[in-house]
Amino acid sequence: xxDTALLTQSLHQLLSERPYVRDFFAALNLxxxxxxxxxxxxxxxxxxxxxxxxxxxxxxxxxQCIDFITQMEAFQSxxxxxxxxxxxKAGVDKSGSKEQQDLILRSGEVVCVVGPTxxxxxxxxxxIECLAQGDTPSKRxxxxxxxxxxxxxxxxxxxxxxAQLSQNMNFVMDLTVREFITMHAxxxxxxxxxxxVEQIFTTAVDLAGEPFTLDxxxxxxxxxxxxxxxxxxxxxxxxxxxxxxxxxxxxGVDRRRALxxxxxEEKIVLMATHDPxxxxxxxxRLVIRNxxxxxxxxxxxxxxxxxxxxxxxxxxLSRLRDQVRHGERIIFDLQQLxx
Ligand SMILES: Nc1ncnc2c1ncn2[C@@H]1O[C@H](COP(=O)(O)OP(=O)(O)OP(=O)(O)O)[C@@H](O)[C@H]1O
Numbered sequence: 001x002x003d004t005a006l007l008t009q010s011l012h013q014l015l016s017e018r019p020y021v022r023d024f025f026a027a028l029n030l031x032x033x034x035x036x037x038x039x040x041x042x043x044x045x046x047x048x049x050x051x052x053x054x055x056x057x058x059x060x061x062x063x064q065c066i067d068f069i070t071q072m073e074a075f076q077s078x079x080x081x082x083x084x085x086x087x088x089k090a091g092v093d094k095s096g097s098k099e100q101q102d103l104i105l106r107s108g109e110v111v112c113v114v115g116p117t118x119x120x121x122x123x124x125x126x127x128i129e130c131l132a133q134g135d136t137p138s139k140r141x142x143x144x145x146x147x148x149x150x151x152x153x154x155x156x157x158x159x160x161x162x163a164q165l166s167q168n169m170n171f172v173m174d175l176t177v178r179e180f181i182t183m184h185a186x187x188x189x190x191x192x193x194x195x196x197v198e199q200i201f202t203t204a205v206d207l208a209g210e211p212f213t214l215d216x217x218x219x220x221x222x223x224x225x226x227x228x229x230x231x232x233x234x235x236x237x238x239x240x241x242x243x244x245x246x247x248x249x250x251x252g253v254d255r256r257r258a259l260x261x262x263x264x265e266e267k268i269v270l271m272a273t274h275d276p277x278x279x280x281x282x283x284x285r286l287v288i289r290n291x292x293x294x295x296x297x298x299x300x301x302x303x304x305x306x307x308x309x310x311x312x313x314x315x316x317l318s319r320l321r322d323q324v325r326h327g328e329r330i331i332f333d334l335q336q337l338x339x
Pocket of ligand 1: 116137
């Protein structure tokens with residue numbers, strides 16, 4: 001937007017599209033009226049004596065206000081930069097043998113990482129997280145949209161390319177759920193903060209099963225509820241195009257729904273898991289052995305057909321889990337469970 005267009009825009013429109021402008025004026029002890037007066041007219045009407053207190057005159061104020069808005073716009077557009085493809089260029093396994101092939105992950109794809117304990121699943125996730133350039137034990141190289149990510153982008157972490165959902169989630173802040181989500185939404189300069197807070201909260205409660213409220217302190221959330229809140233937050237608010245997940249455990253999270261949510265947002269999802277339900281929900285499985293990608297298994301039609309049965313079985317197990325949780329007796333017929 002040109003400077004003139006900004007200055008002729010009404011404060012009402014400006015403040016609704018760019019609520020952060022209030023902060024600019026708050027720092028000068030000014031409260032802009034939310035009405036049809038233009039930004040330029042409002043700036044001109046500020047008494048010179050008031051500006052002198054801040055060592056400003058009208059010309060400097062106008063130029064600083066425009067710079068502030070322009071920089072905030074640049075910040076926002078950088079935040080939403082996206083990645084359609086991640087290439088993992090072959091590295092070496094723990095014995096130094098070269099991995100067989102490069103691999104391309106695309107947005108909207110869920111790729112599961114499977115392999116025994118200590119095989120190197122977390123190493124692969126970490127290589128992507130740090131955008132490795134042959135400088136990690138695996139010697140893998142990560143490309144974004146076919147290009148070597150520039151060094152600043154890699155080291156600054158400013159653009160939050162990767163969101164990581166790790167297994168051990170502990171909140172240490174003394175905030176309510178509402179304050180936590182609001183703080184994140186405000187830091188992303190979202191214009192409809194209240195609406196977004198509501199969306200993330202409803203999604204999280206939906207995923208968690210066990211209800212909590214917006215006034216629940218985050219430190220009082222259960223493991224499953226915290227995880228559900230973070231998944232909802234990543235899906236609905238985070239601009240990160242790549243999501244790394246270190247297993248979504250059974251406890252208290254609707255795993256299939258969580259995955260669907262992330263895929264709907266066209267993210268590239270890479271998930272270390274041993275859960276058959278999640279493994280079959282993915283498009284591919286990377287089999288890790290001795291630190292290297294030893295095989296890539298595409299989920300077959302036959303496997304997908306089995307997914308229906310597995311989901312039904314999983315629902316039955318969830319019901320049993322709920323019964324245990326609610327202190328009920330568990331009497332069931334194994335045969336019935338398998339049907
Ligand atoms: N290609 C490699 N070259 C050298 N070292 C590696 C390689 N891959 C993994 N390692 C190392 O092997 C160790 C185990 O790897 P990692 O923690 O990634 O395994 P994991 O599969 O995630 O295990 P778990 O399932 O127990 O969490 C780590 O110290 C890791 O740095």
